[in-house]
Amino acid sequence: MTAAAFIAFAVAVVICTAGTAAIAGHLLRPDRRQRLLLWFGLFALIYGVRMFFKQPLVSSLGVDRTNAAWVESTLNYVILIPSLLFAQDLYGPGWRGAFKWITAAFALYAAGALVADIVTANPRFAPDPSNGLLVAVVIAIVIGARAGYKPPPIPEWRVLVAGIVVFLLFVINEHAVGKGLVPWRFSAEPLGFLVQLVSLAYIAVTRFFSQDRRLAAIDQEMRSAREIQSSILPRELPAIEGVRPAARYLPVAAVAGDFYDVVALDSGALAVLIADVSGHGVPAALIASMVKVAFTSTLHDTQDPGAVLARMNTTLCGMFARSFVTAACVIVRPAERSLSYALAGHPPPLVVRRDTGAVKVLDQRGIVLGFMPDATYATTSVPLDGSARLVLYTDGVTETPGAGDELFDIERLTSLAVAERGGTPEAFASRVVQALRAYAETSNQRQGYDDPPKRSEESDTRSYVGFEHDDVTLVVVDVDILGA
Numbered sequence: 001m002t003a004a005a006f007i008a009f010a011v012a013v014v015i016c017t018a019g020t021a022a023i024a025g026h027l028l029r030p031d032r033r034q035r036l037l038l039w040f041g042l043f044a045l046i047y048g049v050r051m052f053f054k055q056p057l058v059s060s061l062g063v064d065r066t067n068a069a070w071v072e073s074t075l076n077y078v079i080l081i082p083s084l085l086f087a088q089d090l091y092g093p094g095w096r097g098a099f100k101w102i103t104a105a106f107a108l109y110a111a112g113a114l115v116a117d118i119v120t121a122n123p124r125f126a127p128d129p130s131n132g133l134l135v136a137v138v139i140a141i142v143i144g145a146r147a148g149y150k151p152p153p154i155p156e157w158r159v160l161v162a163g164i165v166v167f168l169l170f171v172i173n174e175h176a177v178g179k180g181l182v183p184w185r186f187s188a189e190p191l192g193f194l195v196q197l198v199s200l201a202y203i204a205v206t207r208f209f210s211q212d213r214r215l216a217a218i219d220q221e222m223r224s225a226r227e228i229q230s231s232i233l234p235r236e237l238p239a240i241e242g243v244r245p246a247a248r249y250l251p252v253a254a255v256a257g258d259f260y261d262v263v264a265l266d267s268g269a270l271a272v273l274i275a276d277v278s279g280h281g282v283p284a285a286l287i288a289s290m291v292k293v294a295f296t297s298t299l300h301d302t303q304d305p306g307a308v309l310a311r312m313n314t315t316l317c318g319m320f321a322r323s324f325v326t327a328a329c330v331i332v333r334p335a336e337r338s339l340s341y342a343l344a345g346h347p348p349p350l351v352v353r354r355d356t357g358a359v360k361v362l363d364q365r366g367i368v369l370g371f372m373p374d375a376t377y378a379t380t381s382v383p384l385d386g387s388a389r390l391v392l393y394t395d396g397v398t399e400t401p402g403a404g405d406e407l408f409d410i411e412r413l414t415s416l417a418v419a420e421r422g423g424t425p426e427a428f429a430s431r432v433v434q435a436l437r438a439y440a441e442t443s444n445q446r447q448g449y450d451d452p453p454k455r456s457e458e459s460d461t462r463s464y465v466g467f468e469h470d471d472v473t474l475v476v477v478d479v480d481i482l483g484a
Contacts (some may be wrong), residue, residue: 012189015197019045027455029208034285035483039086043079050075051190056199064241066123070308073123074352077110086200087137090160091151095144102136137158156203167192170395186404188429238264238438242428242480245270246425248433250396250472257284258473263299268335271299273308274475275327275369276346276394287323290316291369295329305329305342309366313344313377316370325369329390330362330477337481342377344369347395347410350417354387354478357418361410389428390477391417397432403442414437429482432474440469 022041046432053068061426084103093100106129113126144151154160172191177187178442214244237245245262257277265271275291294312302308308329316325326346341349345368351360366377393413416435420428 007188008051008054010191010196012048013417015044015051015190015194017048017202018197019043019048022201024207034207036086036089037208039089040200043086043200045423046075046079046082047193047197050079069123070117073117073126073349074114075082075115077126080110080129082107084133086204089204090138090154091141092149094140095149095418098140098144099137102133102140104138107365109402112160134195138228153345154203159199159202161194161229161457170195173424181341186313193227214482232289234258234262237262238270240264240268240270240334243270243332244425244478244480245272246429246476248474249430250433251306252396252469256471257288258396258471259288260392260473261292261295262475262477265299265303265331267303270332270334270438270477271302271303271308272330272390272392272475273327274346274394274470275325276390276396276473277325278323281321283320285319287316290319291327291415303331305331305340306366306377309342309344309369309377310375313369313371313375314373317373322371324371326395327369328362330390330392332390332477332479334479334481335385337399339382339479340379340381341389342366343380344375344377347393347398349393350389350391350414351382351384352391352417352421353385353388354389354421356447357421359414359418361414383480384479385387386481388479388481389417389421389425390475392475392481394471394473396472397436397474399470400436400437400440400472401469408436408439425478429474429476433472436472 019041022037022044026038026041050072053063053071061337081103084099084106088094088099088103091099094102109129113129113417117123117125155362160229162302170189173182173192174187175460176182177185222325233249235379237247239245247260247262248258249258251258256277260273260274261272263271271297273291273349274400275288275350277287277291291312294315297310297313298308298311302311312327325344327340327344328346329343329350331337339351341362341364343362343364344366348361352358353363360382362380362382364378364380367375369375391413398408398410402408412435413432416432417428420431
């Protein structure tokens, strides 16, 4: 093997190794939406493999020249695709998607050229598309600049330009030596490409680790948001004589828009609020924290559920444009053997007689919070005789989909509440979650899943497994009327 062939062989090995490592790095990362490293890896691997089938390596490695010519010509067409995709990730789609159109056009050209080569039995029948590609890219960039297209900023542009300039100088030298325009005979285009490859690798790896740092920062912010949201939920539910509450809070994401609160009042009553903010994620969680503040501050002034919701509505109106809040407020007064409630567009709570199983649906309606500043909410009183169970829930409970996308609905919840009325509030709350999970699994199995989708439970013991449709919140209050 000559010195030139040995150098070419070493460069080809380095380039193939770098390409393979880049592809592996992309495939092994959890989030594969950023594909810059993948395009770089494919581009480098194809270029490196192509070097093995070019002179002087073909002769030195004993590869049949005819077969080598076919491989080289095929790779000449294919290598354009990842290079264009890499450029598109850096430059953007271009004015009116010009880069997407160029990529599609050259993909079609590659397929047509390969067919033409095969039909003519000539691996070099179709012209090399590299020059046409360069012209098309330059035209697209110039037209885009004149039309006002602004590509994403490229912080590494100096490294990119330096690599391209060095490579172009080696290419110019290659052509000049081949045509005898210069007195020297030094020709090493692969070394120039290796320099450009290093510059592209620097950009791809920098973006790769930069995205990982951003994802780590976002993950930390989400953990902080989850901790903050957990802090606005009651850590322990207050229990007063004759009243036993229980709750389940099952967010669909790290933070959620569902909220509940249970407050013991000085009068011996128990105030319960359950709310559901439209949407999910951080925006809904921020609004849920506003609901917490509005509810707590309002309880200092009034213990009438309708007045509580009205004041909360006045506070929340104008604080958000595209969201709204449904809520149910209930004041349980065991000494007076009654409860009073008001609703703001929320699913109706249930009151179940634990002795007879009779059910009353609390369906006095009211408009959602945060929509109309002058909205009013009616307070309705319900007498309590003997032992009763109050069940409040968000629509994530009744809208859990099952087989055929049929919802769990209020009828199933009511039947479950009647059937399980003899246990403790904690046992019933757990039973509802189990029933919802089993119901959701029928939908998963219908869609071809052997097991329900798994959710991470990490540090938040209130997270759950098996529900992907909506946040699920449940508050259960058993009331035993003394002397009844």
